[in-house]
């Protein structure tokens with residue numbers, strides 16, 4: 189079986205975790221936590237980086253930092269992972285869902301202005317597949333309407349917008365080191381702070397509402413309850429694991445990029461012939477090879493390809509379901525009849541191919557051969573899956 193994803197270990201993870209354990213300090217904010225945070229602060233020129241136990245946690249910290257109150261509105265793409273919205277909903281925000289672009293699953297920048305009201309507090313662009321949203325447009329709007337921009341950079345490590353690292357542009361940003369991402373620590377995340385205003389409070393919110401971090405640096409002689417917060421910091425064992433990955437970040441990225449490029453080149457004429465869209469990377473964006481996806485014309489075409497590859501023991505997967513008409517949003521009384529056609533389109537028609545460090549050239553060749561053997565024009569497809577189900581029932 190060729191899986192969709194396989195977490196890659198560099199080989200040094202256990203060594204550094206052992207070091208962390210035997211250093212005698214394995215709770216949060218230890219040696220490896222500091223190493224990882226400095227790595228990102230230097231590499232991406234951040235005002236402050238704080239490791240968290242997940243990207244979801246980093247987004248929850250953002251909601252606390254910007255002081256979300258019930259009734260505040262947050263603009264979020266509908267085509268994203270649940271956490272992008274959930275982190276703000278937990279603080280009482282109302283989510284205003286934006287559609288995706290026609291050429292790319294990223295947020296449709298041109299529809300954002302019409303979604304802004306007097307209650308809007310923030311915009312949360314998601315850099316889907318590590319490909320940048322048009323950040324100049326989004327930051328200009330934020331300036332004009334006095335909004336906060338929080339980049340959901342969960343998939344965007346090592347990617348850029350006009351040469352600037354993603355995660356270094358919005359006021360705040362959140363990265364993920366979940367095992368499905370390019371750089372992993374099992375579960376894990378990072379809050380990136382680019383606006384000086386948030387630096388002091390972030391550290392307090394991170395450490396259960398206390399100024400313990402200041403105390404550890406010897407800046408105060410007692411620490412106490414100062415603010416809201418939670419236990420957002422990971423143990424130093426998680427940071428030690430992450431450090432082994434960060435040391436190899438160049439190699440990991442190089443391999444992933446080469447797998448991505450091979451798909452892109454070798455599937456091009458087949459995709460053109462079958463009216464399948466390959467990913468686009470706008471001129472202002474770079475490609476961190478987080479994901480290789482294809483967009484079909486119809487859901488039935490996607491299903492046919494999934495089934496055909498499954499027979500050959502190749503696992504390919506769809507991605508998000510639109511959030512705006514999710515069960516949760518229905519229960520919460522959201523307008524589930526609004527029209528977000530591109531979000532629905534990507535929910536129905538986008539397919540992700542196996543892409544991981546250890547994908548062998550011969551395995552990738554097998555995936556490419558399996559795909560290019562399919563001629564969608566010749567396949568007789570029952571277009572509507574509902575119809576298909578009816579047929580199944582009636583026989």
Ligand SMILES: *Cc1c(COP(=O)(O)O)cnc(C)c1O
Nearest residue numbers: 242243244269271342364365366
């Ligand atoms: C993976 C992902 C998340 C969640 O990350 P966790 O670290 O699992 O909390 C959030 N947003 C996007 C866009 C993601 O891809």
